Amino acid sequence: MRYTSFTSYDLILLAQGLGVSVALFLVTTLIGFLIGTIWAVMRFYRVPLLTPLITFLAELLKNSPVLVQLFLVFFGLPALLKINVTPVEAAVITLSGNTAAFIYVIAVAAIESIGRDQIESARVFGLSRWQILRHVVAPQAMAFAIGPLTGLLVNQLQVTSLISVIGVVDLTKIGNILNLRTLKPFIVWTVVGGLYYIAAKLIALGGARLERRLRAHTAWKGL
Amino acid sequence: MILAPHVPFLLKGALLTAEACALALFGSLVIGLLVAALRTSSSPLLSRAAFIYVDLFRNIPFIVQLFFFFYGLPEIGIYIDAFTTGVLALSIAGGAFSSDVIRSGILAIDTGILEAAEVSGLSKPTIFRKIVMPIALRTSIRPLGSVFINLVLTSSILSTITLNELTGSAKIVASDTFRPFEVYAVLLIVYASLTYLISLAIGALHRRLNRDRMPDVA
Numbered sequence: 511m512r513y514t515s516f517t518s519y520d521l522i523l524l525a526q527g528l529g530v531s532v533a534l535f536l537v538t539t540l541i542g543f544l545i546g547t548i549w550a551v552m553r554f555y556r557v558p559l560l561t562p563l564i565t566f567l568a569e570l571l572k573n574s575p576v577l578v579q580l581f582l583v584f585f586g587l588p589a590l591l592k593i594n595v596t597p598v599e600a601a602v603i604t605l606s607g608n609t610a611a612f613i614y615v616i617a618v619a620a621i622e623s624i625g626r627d628q629i630e631s632a633r634v635f636g637l638s639r640w641q642i643l644r645h646v647v648a649p650q651a652m653a654f655a656i657g658p659l660t661g662l663l664v665n666q667l668q669v670t671s672l673i674s675v676i677g678v679v680d681l682t683k684i685g686n687i688l689n690l691r692t693l694k695p696f697i698v699w700t701v702v703g704g705l706y707y708i709a710a711k712l713i714a715l716g717g718a719r720l721e722r723r724l725r726a727h728t729a730w731k732g733l
Numbered sequence: 734m735i736l737a738p739h740v741p742f743l744l745k746g747a748l749l750t751a752e753a754c755a756l757a758l759f760g761s762l763v764i765g766l767l768v769a770a771l772r773t774s775s776s777p778l779l780s781r782a783a784f785i786y787v788d789l790f791r792n793i794p795f796i797v798q799l800f801f802f803f804y805g806l807p808e809i810g811i812y813i814d815a816f817t818t819g820v821l822a823l824s825i826a827g828g829a830f831s832s833d834v835i836r837s838g839i840l841a842i843d844t845g846i847l848e849a850a851e852v853s854g855l856s857k858p859t860i861f862r863k864i865v866m867p868i869a870l871r872t873s874i875r876p877l878g879s880v881f882i883n884l885v886l887t888s889s890i891l892s893t894i895t896l897n898e899l900t901g902s903a904k905i906v907a908s909d910t911f912r913p914f915e916v917y918a919v920l921l922i923v924y925a926s927l928t929y930l931i932s933l934a935i936g937a938l939h940r941r942l943n944r945d946r947m948p949d950v951a
Contacts, residue, residue, distance in 0.1 A: 570921065574928075581904070585913035586917045667794075668793070671797060675893055689804055699805065703801065
């Protein structure tokens with residue numbers, strides 16, 4: 511057997527790479543969701559000074575390449591603060607921040623989609639701002655946001671492939687390693703692309719399911 | 734400032750980015766129009782094939798597509814340089830996204846217009862070129878603009894196939910000056926301002942193309 515041929519161990523490598531990609535995707539989505547939602551709530555409470563600052567930061571993160579953000583965190587931060595940043599840490603920081611920016615925008619749109627009159631009548635009933643957020647705004651905003659959110663997550667999964675550039679051994683990096691060893695680019699990249707495709711489809715499917723559940727109470731049930 | 738002597742070098746990179754994006758914009762519009770025409774065609778086979786293309790290229794990371802072409806094409810005897818490969822990959826990926834936008838522009842056209850054209854005896858290709866295409870393009874100029882902005886941001890990935898566009902040359906400057914933070918912070922702001930300017934231009938273009946209709950929108 512020549513060292514250029516595929517071995518069964520390559521399958522384990524691919525599975526490992528997929529695991530790293532999916533794990534980082536899940537962790538950064540969770541952190542990004544938390545930060546993005548907190549930013550949107552701050553905007554809902556109209557915190558002075560912070561609100562324009564957050565909006566500016568979100569616009570900056572949305573309108574610049576993730577690759578450059580990744581380089582800024584991985585190469586720039588250690589040089590500026592004289593600290594050590596591992597590739598995985600840089601990936602988590604960058605992807606979480608990027609996801610947070612997009613989730614902030616979606617959350618703001620979702621909150622604004624709820625009619626003013628609903629919030630006003632809730633206030634007339636004597637609900638506090640937190641109660642309004644918790645019982646009136648949040649459930650409806652969630653049902654509104656789930657569609658764009660699914661689209662975002664499918665996108666963010668693809669964005670994780672960029673972390674291979676700073677040396678995180680994710681699925682794309684494994685593809686690179688296999689490509690250099692076997693010199694069969696068509697097979698390697700087709701398999702890697704196929705795995706990403708399947709993962710993206712699963713996310714889209716999950717999002718569609720969740721959307722049906724969340725919208726069940728407003729769906730037309732027939733007479 | 735530390736960066737001052739490196740500005741000409743960075744400008745050269747920016748020029749390469751601009752060239753790649755302009756060519757890829759053209760390429761993705763051509764592909765997008767073609768694929769959108771196929772997807773809205775009455776032939777189920779053609780629309781199915783177009784759907785598979787869009788679905789695949791939208792759901793696979795761009796960097797994987799890029800490596801597929803960059804390492805794959807020489808394997809089958811096609812030797813083209815990194816720039817051409819990059820523009821090709823950007824056009825194909827951008828084509829998938831813009832075809833979706835153009836398709837919804839086509840589907841939004843009032844069917845009465847199409848029926849009128851058919852009754853007038855125009856052939857199908859003529860209807861598409863003279864009636865469907867202009868209407869679909871001008872109503873979907875805004876979403877096409879965000880596809881283009883995404884294209885500009887995505888073009889930074891071309892630096893991974895040895896192409897020294899804006900991000901690639903910034904990488905060289907960062908390792909020459911040992912000031913990565915300053916270099917990448919400036920680069921971030923440059924990209925953000927660039928895309929902001931593009932979005933302003935697209936807004937103006939949208940208003941100009943649609944000035945005779947939708948007075949409340951424009």
